[in-house]
Amino acid sequence: MGKDECKTMLDALNKVTACYRHLVVALGSTSDSQNLREELRKTRRKAQELAAANRTRLTASLKDKTTTKDDRVEYERLWVLFSSNMDLLEVDMKRSLELGQDFPLKVPTRHLIATGMTGSTTAVAARAMSVQNMKYEADSNVDTADLRELRTEIGQVSRMMEEMEMKVQVAPWAVEAKQEPGAELKSNMSVGDSSVGVISICDEEPKEDEAGEREAGSGTFCAVLVFAVILLVAGVLGYLVVSMS
Structure with a gap:
């Protein structure tokens, strides 16, 4: 007491x-x-x-x-x-x-x-x-x-x-x-707020995947473009060498 x-x-x-x-x-x-x-x-x-x-x-x-x-x-x-x-x-x-x-x-x-x-x-x-x-x-x-x-x-x-x-x-x-610092605030969070937080996180994850796919696609296109330029330069140099000989 x-x-x-x-x-x-x-x-x-x-x-x-x-x-x-x-x-x-x-x-x-x-x-x-x-x-x-x-x-x-x-x-x-x-x-x-x-x-x-x-x-x-x-x-x-x-x-x-x-x-x-x-x-x-x-x-x-x-x-x-x-x-x-x-x-x-x-x-x-x-x-x-x-x-x-x-x-x-x-x-x-x-x-x-x-x-x-x-x-x-x-x-x-x-x-x-x-x-x-x-x-x-x-x-x-x-x-x-x-x-x-x-x-x-x-x-x-x-x-x-x-x-x-x-x-x-x-x-x-x-x-x-x-209690740990902020424990009062955590205990006052409602279930609804938690659900909204989970939904928000779930909605954000696909967006991150889509962004990653776009970045991967852009990287592949750049690599192909660079390879094509190299082939074109090599072809021009080869033609010049043949012509001069």
Whole structure:
């Protein structure tokens, strides 16, 4: 149950951090609004709560002397995934800070950026945090307060990562992956796509044979032509020799 619990918690963290990244992309776009900023704040705090829970659970499991060798290998793999997730979260939080500074909501004539994002982003955050119909009250000082909180939280995430590395000595390069690179993509290929690929390959093979036959025919014609020219030159030379004698 320990490993299953860790996997479940890590999966929840992955979903929330992915949601946060999706929301960050909308900053400064036509989808930017006070609701978006509030959703970003709620989502990143939810991610930090899950991160703290994951860190506590994984740290306890890795420091447990009774953990079997096989279980420790699995916990180390989860730890590496967790660390990578935290790195991405910190990067997105810093990006959110920069965009929030460049595109303050209180400036009505700001220049929007073309992100391709349109419409409301509330549903995305709601699905990630299991909350429906998220609505927030207006706050005239939302920019200043939120950016100040965001700076503080970025520092907290950085310190959390430093403490993680000090408490648990896990070398990422020493952890072996359970699947080969690209295994996820291969497993997602449908049978129909595979059939189409096979059909395409089968269709291409006769074309290659036909091309080979054409090349072989061209080579034979060239050889005959060269041989005929040689015979003609030999005949002319023979006639000249006979005439001169």
